[in-house]
Amino acid sequence: MQKSLTLTFIPGIMRWSVMVTVFILGSFTLLYANNGYSQLLQRVRVTEKFENESLASCVKKLESGYRISFGYDNQELLRYQVKKLQFVNERLDKVLQALLENTPLIYEEKNGVLLIVKQAPLPLTNLQQPGPGKIKGIVIDGEHGIPGVTVKVTGTKYYAITNADGQFELILPAGNYKLQFSFIGYKAAASPEVKVISGAITEQNMSMFVTMSRLTEAVVIGYGVQERRSLLGAVATYEAGKAPGQSPVTIDEAMVGKLPGVFIAPSSGVPGSAANITIRGISTLNANGNSPLIVVDGVPIYGIDPNLNTVDYNKGSSSIFSFGGNQVVNEYRQPTTFEKNPLATLNPDDIESVEVLKDAYSTAIYGSRGSAGVILITTKKGARGKMRVDVQVSTSVSKPRKLPSLMNGDQYADFYNNVFHQKDSIGKAASSWYIPNNYTFPKGVNTNWLNEVVRNAMGNNAEVSMSGGTDKTNYYVSLGYNKEQSYIINNDFTRYQGRVNFDNQMTNSLKVGVSMSLNQATNNSLSAQNVYRSAVQKAPNLSVKDSTGNKYNWLHGNNPTGPEEVSNPVGEATTGKNYSTDNRVLGNVFAELQLLPWLSAHSDVGVDWINSRAYDRIIDRPGVIGGSATETQQQLRKWVINNRLDMHKIFGDGHAVSAMLGQSFEKSVENVNSVHGTEFLNDDMLSIATANDKRVVNSLEQQWAQVSFLSRINYEYKHRYLAGVTYRMDGSSRFSANHRYVGFPSFALGWVPSEENFLKGVKAIDQLKVRASVGFTGNDGGNGYYGNQGQYVVDVYGSSYGNTSTIGNKQPANPNLEWERTTTWNVGTDISLLHGRISATVDYYRRQTSNAILQSALPYFMGFDLQQQNRADLVNKGIEFSISSENIHTENFQWNTTFNISGNRNIVVRLHQIDEEQLAAENEISGGRFWRVGHSATAFYLYDWAGVNSSNGQPQWVDKSGKTSEVPIQKQYPDSPYTNRKYMGDAMPVVFGGFGNTFTYKGFELNCFFSFSAGNKMYNGAKAAMYSYLGSSYGANNVYNLSSDMVNYWQHPGQKTDIPALINNSNFSQAGFGSSYDYTLDRRNNRFLEDASFIKLRSLLLGYNFNSRQLKGTKVFTALKLYAEANNLFILTKYSGLDPEVSAYGSSALNMGYDELTMPSPRTWRVGIKASF
Known part of the structure; x- marks a missing residue:
């Protein structure tokens, strides 16, 4: 058990926060009267x-x-x-x-x-003869009728107002008239001329569209809102409430490629699995510190953190296991962990908008957690009016875009019979240590394991929401159900959710409300990745079940040898039981008190509570006698208290000041308990209490707290000159008393040339704004909860004496550990043209992180393994561009376009007080990844593979001097594992982005969106695994199934191929240990490093919106939309694997760039209906 810290300063801070909250809620109300x-x-x-x-x-x-x-x-x-x-x-x-x-x-x-x-219209009795006629029609916005539209007769004072269904009537004398349609925030497609015939009815319908300029939109920022035209920070907005018909499992899935500077990539095709979300590059050299802070309705939530979201369902460990160092040098080991997506418990249909804060002026208000960016999620609210009911139902089918091409059973047997009966370089039979003489791999069975476990996966989604309000009360209530099958059999993801958003104007000055959601997400796909991998690697000359047809063929069956870790994928998927269930309560209650017309107080108390249970059950089978089971219980509890004063005031002629002064307190308590049992009496027993051998494998409680004081002041002069300052001071229990408190200021200036006289006459320009900012933020995610303190563990090396547990040292204290500090400079320009038809933004930034915290190795004589230390500096710099345009807008046809592109360069600029190669040895993340000054933190440093010598089939290598050799570099320089590797590229893209088009014709809608990435590399470990026929660190050779390409291995002089002779100078068998090694499959060479640039058609949607005239006869619907959607339809890429976006190591941006037979994202077809009542 890890030692828990007593946070002595927490009770006093909590009492102080509660007192402030009570004071504000009970503050006096001032009467305000002024007759001027x-x-x-x-x-x-x-x-x-x-x-x-x-x-x-x-x-x-x-x-x-x-x-x-x-x-x-x-x-x-x-x-x-x-x-x-x-x-x-x-x-x-x-x-x-x-x-x-x-x-x-x-x-x-x-x-x-x-x-x-x-002004009353003139009475119709005054109309002149001839006799009158009637104009009638309906005004729609593409989906339903618009009530309250004013329909004026140009040149007269006659008008009508549309009713609740958008219908209107006008009685006019015969003649020709021109109609003008007007409604707040809308524009009519035309001003039609209408001929009125005496005694007849003329029908004239009209379509209107939203024209509210983005300049006047209110943008959610940290602890408040601000008009976009006055915005000084770099903020990107995704309007989830306006997304065209999508039903994503998580909101990040819908945002991929749509926001400049925000890199999002799914880690795998497993439903509910974690995604990599990185804002403006790598901000720290700790794998847990590069994910942004996520805030939902003002509550900072448990976000993307592998330490919290990864469950080792087979071993009961709650923290991520580092798949690094030697484990992936030769081959990637099958993990028993699954990293969940924390956003999977949030219903995307409840989300109104997502704001991403990117520069220091925007993020400094979040202080020590702002350097990796901040994502603000705002959920839907109710509005005054009669109750509106919205229903959405969709169903989908998913399957892999393609699957690996593998050997069949006979090809497999022929290949390995050939391998194991060849001679190695020292004249001994390669198989003599572990295969009986004259024993062969059998033929006659051809099992396609992928076909046995891959299915067409069905998905169902149903959402219903009710919203409305009165003069004083607004409400939004929703219920949702989502079930997504994995395309691996017997694996799926299910979510139930409910939300209540409610506010009430209790008095003229006091408003209270609540925003709360209850969600349950159950993921039965924890082992889907392992089943998929086993299906690729399992020997195809084995049948699914044995000769009796009753038991599954486990291990290597009738083959003379084989890897025991590759289980029967069908048996693993159908007989095992593994799942993770998360129950989450997330929300807050708030009160707002209007003290003066220009001054208000706001207090809220928020919570994020998660109860999680993970369970894995393996039945009795060879290698697992009596079966086993592991159960992990995790409880996460977070409390947040915020208090603030907001001021908005005008002074003199055009001087406007808005300010905020606040205080925040946050505390988190986390508990994890795991138990493991083996040797059950029968396979029907699920409780670990019934196991013969049971033990606690992990027990952990940890907590942290933070108190903060924050302020912001913005100044504006006639919408022309802008200035702003923010400041936040954080005090955190993660640091010692000497370094506990630190301040994070930021400054910004803005100029709006379009408000100057020399541009005011240019009607095409709505607004042109130039802004610049500089500020400081921090990152405490890499420090852990007790990074500055000494830590101890029980049975540090898994040993005990006489059944008595031992306590060992894990980490010495470091009272000098300081905060990471990030300085960001940002210069940007925003422009809006042609009444909002074109808007564009460009930003350039430079962000430098100092004192990056690393877990560094210590000399053995100190008696400790690792210590948290401030060791490195790194820089990100880049440029972002986005543009949206309304290309065509007529009464019946509209065409809109969006495009964004971002480029970022990450550089490690200093590694403090330590030799570069030594630091690399301590922190090597995977076979080809370590850090070196002058290159990116996600750079690949690899041995240079030069292909196959066509004359003899030997692999060739190139050393740093450029000399070509048939001896592996590792063997030439065994004592210099880092100096002889070359920089081979980067896992992070040079540029990335997305572009989309939306076309509407009458009721029809067509939307297509592409995402792209260029300049990034991917290590195709999947291909390496399917080429692996010798390498092993266990007691037997792999004899995995192989790619069908392997039949093209070199066999005779002059043959052109990229697959060497089966027995060559770069592979060997080690006598006495029964293991083999193949340098060509080593993840430290560039044989399988590939260009992973791509363009992907991420979504294609075709929908039809029924107008109010069509729905009038139903007397039920106020809006109705039918749609069909396809995702991941096709991809253009040079990458030879299945999906260039996957990451074998989950959400960490530092560990991206590895495909290790990782499940690819599926292609999905969906049909759905949206209806309003």
Whole structure:
């Protein structure tokens, strides 16, 4: 058991936080009155979001939230609907103008009250003869009718307003008229001319589309919101609520390739498995520190952390096992771990938007956890109006895009009979140590193991949500079910979820609410990867079951030798039982108190609680007598308390200031307990209590806490000049008292040339903004919870004396351990053209990390293995570009395009106080990966393979001097394992991004999206494994099944091939140990290093939206959409493997670039329906 730290400063901080919270919630309410309404209209600043609610509701919000007296006819204002308007720190007069735009309403001040009145249309009785006719129609937005649209007759004062279904009628004298359609935030496709015939009905329908400029959108930032046009930081937004019909298992799946600077790649094709999410490159040299902080509705959650999300379901270990060093030098060992995706417990359909904070000005407000970037997830909320019910149902089928081409049973037997009866270089039979004389591999059975375990995987998704509100209360409630089968038999992923988002305006000044979700995710696919690997490597000359047909063929069956670790994949998939179930409660409760029109207080208390149970059961079989079982229970508990004051105020002529002052406290407690049992009486027994031999294999409790003080101030002058400062101080239990507290400031400036006189006349430019920022952030993810303290473990070497456990030293204390510190410079430009039809952003950044924390080896005489130390510096620099355009927009046809591309270069610039090669030896992640100054942290350093000598079939090698030899470099220089390796490329791409197009014609919609990556390398360990016929570190040769390419091995002089002679100078058998070694399969040479650049058609969707006229007859639906979607349809790449995006080592960006028979992402077809009631 790891020693637990007593956090002596936690109770005092918690008491302090609670006192602040109680003080704010119980603060006094100030009355505000001022009859100088002309000044009030200029002085009051409004920050509000109005969406799908009546004009009456909007005015009531202004009344209650800003203590303004209005006079109006409530029934009249109920006739007008506000689709979507957002204001951040905007003057009250500007807000009223926007609200009343495109309506026949005006506002005026009378006796200290703001009156909202309308100009009545002229009575129809005044119409001149000839007799009148009628115009009728419906106004739609592509999906359903729009209520509250004003339909004006140009040149007259006649108008109509559409009803709840978007319908309108006008009675006019015969003649020709031009109609004008107007609605807040919308634009009509045309202003049609209509001929009215006396006594007849003329039909005129109209389509409208959203025209709200992105400049006025409110962007979620850390601890607040800000209008996009005033934004000083580099923030990328994914509008999940507007995604075209997708039903992804996790939200990161939907975001791949869509955000500049955000690299996302699935680690494998296993449902619910972890993804690699990296923002602007590698920020630290610790595998656990490169994932961004994820915040859901203000709660920092347990995010992408291999230490928390990896379960060793066979051994009961809760932390990730490092598949590094010698384990992958010659061959990759089959793991017993599975890294879960923490976002798999979140329902993507509940998510409204995702903001990604990238530069220091945006992330410094999160201080010590901001250097790897921050992802802010905002869930859907309700809005005033009648209840709306949304339902989405979809079903899908998935299968691998392609599978490996392998030998059949007869080819396999012929190949190995040939191998084991050849002579090696010293004249002995290569098989003489472990194969009986004249024994051969049998023929006649041809089992395609992949066909036995791979299936068409079905998926089903069902979501229902209800939303609405009144003048004071808004609500959003959802329930969801998702089940995704793996394409490996008997493996699947299931999720149940429920969410409640609720807020209530209790008084004119006090608003309270709750945002809470309950989710359960069960993954029965923990061993899918192992089953897939076994299906590739299992000998094909063995039948699925033995001659009786009752028992599975385990181990190597009738073959004279074989790897015992390759089990029967069908038996493993069907007889075993393994799963992981996560129950998660995530959310917060909050209160907002309006102290003054320009000052408010906000407090919230959030939680992220996860209960996880992982279970694995192996039945009785050869090598596992009596069977075995492992069960792991994990509890994660996090509490967050936030308190802040927000201020928005205008001074003088055009001076605007917004500020925030806050405090945050966070505490996490984590418990893990694992038990293991063997020798069960029968295979039906599942409880470990019934095992003959049972033991606790892991017991761990750890905790940490952090207290923070934060502030931000933004200044703006006439939307032309912008400035901002943020500061956060963090105190963390992860560091000693001398280094516990540290501050993280940031600074930003902005200039909007489009507000200058010399550009104001250029109508094509909506806004041109230039911004620059510099700031400091930190990273405490690589430090662990007790990185500065001495640590102890029980049975450090697995030994005990007389059944008495021993305690050993694991890590000495390091009281001088300091925070990692990252400095980021960012320069960016934002431009919007042609009333928002074109918008683009460009950013250049340079980010330097100092004092990167590494777990470094210590001299043996100290009595310790490792210690956390500040050892390295590294730099990332890059450029990002994104553009979106509305290419065509007519009444019936629209075409929109998005494109983004990012480039990043990562460099290790210094390795403190230690020889580079020594550091490499200590921290080698995998066979060809270590760190060297001047190159990336994900660089490959490999021996140079030069192909096959066609005259004799011998492998050839090139040393650093350029000399070619048939002797492996490793054998030539056995004492210099690093100096003779060359830089061969990088696992991180040089550039990556995505581009998409959306076409709509009347009700039809076609959306296609491509993602791409260029310049990255992948080590094709899958190919190496399928070429591996000798290498082994166990007591027997591999004799795995092989690629069908292996029949083309060199056999005669002059033959051109890339596969050497079977027995050559680069492989050997070691007498007395029964093991073999093949240098050509060593992961430290570049034989299997390949270009993994690609372009992938990630999604293709065809849908049809029924309009309100079509739905009118149903009297049920207000919106209805049918769609068909395909994912991963095709890929263009030079990579010879199955999927250039996979990562054998899970979510860690440091460990990416290895494909070790990793399950590829499937191709998926889906059909679905979305309906609103």
